[in-house]
Amino acid sequence: MHGTFIWHELMTPDPAAAQAFYGSLLGWQPTEMEMAGFTYTTFAVPGFPSGVAGMMALTPDMAAQGIPPNWNGYIAVDDVDKTAAEYEQNGGAIHKAPEDIPGIGRFAVVADPQGAVVCLMTPQMPEGETGSWPTPGSAGTVGWNELMAGDWEKVWDFYAARFGWEKDMAVDMDAMGIYQTFKLGERGIGGMMNKRPEMPMPFWNFYILVPAIRAAAARVTELGGQVLMEPHQVPGGAWICPALDPQGAAFSLMSESE
Template sequence: MQGSFVWYELMTTDMAAAAKFYGDVAGWQCKDSGMQGMSYSLFNIPGYDMGTAGLMELTAEMRARQIPPNWTGYVAVDDVDAKAGAFAEEGGTVHMAPHDIPGIGRFAVVGDPQGAVICLFKPNMPDGPLPPEPDASTPGTFGWSELMAENGEEAFAFYAKMFGWQKDTAVDMGPLGIYQLFGLGGPAIGGMMTKPADVPMPFWGYYINVEAIDAAVERVKAGGGQVINGPMEVPGSAWIVQCLDPQGAYFALVSMER
């Protein structure tokens, strides 16, 4: 499991509006998690009890630090404390020290040496079988994780050391440079590249599977979101579009159908 993206979380300024928007765009249902002491909701695909992503409001402290609405990915690790320490030792930053979520697991918020933020997570595994999960390409699942780095080659070397990621196909993007796919010995799970000069800072972005890209674009626009790039076809005959939700969080969509 180590090195796999296992959870995604939206921090926003308006939970109700975000729940409505992503329900319309991605087909998700949203329900309160029932966690004690905090307002935390779960997005899930209809017909599946296993949550797909989390939703919470930016705290006053986060807003004071001018943290904008954002999506964050959680990567599974065998030891959160040791891996957070490794991030720091290799030039990264521990933004939130490891701590427990009662009944859920242990996590930390870290940044890589170039500043992109990601979460480390070790879940508490329940007794008995896990609830059924949708196939990886089912609409509403997350289909891809993407890093826009200050230096793509250096970023890959760092994450390979941290998570054991391996190089997959390298796509020549012409003037934009090399887009390096990566995986864990099986199919590619994401890609990374040196960011274009007009991208202000390194960041991780996440792609949600949809049934057809053009129809999804119309739902984004109808819900008050903004399309900032695409639709465009990418290697593998997939179509992608990159967007901002109405609160300003960056997200992307991917489909094998136009």
């Protein structure tokens, strides 16, 4: 599992409103769990009890630190402490030191040398539990992980060394530069490119799969979200649509069908 994105998590100032938005848009079914001092919500695709994403409240203290509503990803690693230390030793930063989530795993929050934040986790599957997840590529799952980098060519070796990623197809985006896709083994898992100048800092963006892109984009608007760019086709044939949810968290939609 080392180097695989295994979880995606929304930090939002209004969990109830976000739950209604994503439930209506994607059909996600929520389960709330009371943790120490806060409520954590997992989202599942109908028919599969194991969650595909999670959500928790963005606290006033986090907002005061300048943390906006956001989606983040968790990358599985064999040893959280070792990988977090490597981040720091190679120009990155540790934003939250490794700690245990009983029965779930050990995690840390880190940033690459250009400031893009991601979570690391060594998962702990409870004894006897195998889980039931939808097949990769199913509607309602995250199907692509994208780094909007300060300079992707400079940060590429950092990620390849940490996670064993290999370059896959490179797409010339004209004035926007090269879009470099990457894979783990034979499975394509994401891409990276240089962020646009108006973007305040490097960040990870995540694509949620939907049955048809135009219907889903229209639904985003109906539910109070914002479509940032109209649905369009990208090399390889997929259709994508970047958006904001009603609380301001960025995400993208992806589909094989218009």
